[in-house]
Amino acid sequence: MLIQVDELKKVYGSKDAQTTALNGVSFSIGEGEFVAVTGPSGCGKSTLMHILGFLERSTSGSYKFDGRVAGGFSGDEQADIRNTRIGFVFQAFNLLPRTTVWDNVKLPLSYTNYPVKKENKLISDALDWVNIGNRSRHYTNQLSGGEQQRVAIARALVNDPAIIFADEPTGNLDSKSGRQVMEIFYKLNDAGKTIVLVTHETYTAQMAKRIIQMLDGKIISDSPVKDRKVADGFIK
Secondary structure, three states: OOEEEEEEEEEEEEOOEEEEEEEEEEEEEOOOOEEEEEOOOOOOHHHHHHHHOOOOOOOEEEEEEOOEEHHHOOHHHHHHHHHHOEEEEEOOOOOOOOOEHHHHHHHHHHHOOOOHHHHHHHHHHHHHHOOOHHHOOOEHHHOOHHHHHHHHHHHHHOOOOOEEEEEOOOOOOOHHHHHHHHHHHHHHHHOOOEEEEEEOOHHHHOOOOEEEEEEOOEEEEEEEOOOOOOOOOOOO
16 A cells, blocks of 8 residues: 555644644555545644645654555655655645746655666656647746646656646636646556645635545545546546
8 A cells, every 4th residue: 555544633733722734534545546635724634635745744653665664764764755756736836936947846856865867767757648848948938827737736746756746736727727637647657657636725625535524633535536527528
């Protein structure tokens, strides 16, 4: 099992002013799944993703990544997992401004020792996945929102991670760009990539294969998607 979570809790603040973001969350995600975590703002879904992505620590409970207890990883090991085993895609893109598409996608490779030829192939392949190779020498601030998000996905892909966490990836996009982004996630999942999508959009969530619904820091349902929603001409 790639991810296994048992009775996970996350509490912010001191004893006098505590906020419980996660309250006893348990589930597992296997390799090759496409899971949407959904619920209203403040339900804990982004906090959950941050813990799963080694960006935050839980207050209590157990989190195993690829069979190993997350708390047992050293700081360096966690950093290595974030760079090589996990890809992140965020609503705000988080690209470097006034920097080319190529150099943004190259960024995660700065922590590797790949030969230049291999590095260039990894970048080129990632750009091909998102169909934006023809814009590789453009600066990111010259691109549309949809194009910027595709660059962010390419950057998440460049190290061939085991899993991609996408936090509201269509939240800042128009409907056409959002469909293009979701099409990329479909293709990646069809190729075997594990996708965990955090979204408050019901329609977007129903494009996944499984939905975990949250409310007030708890999971209130976890079920396969029986009637996946598609757009005309979108999913083949």
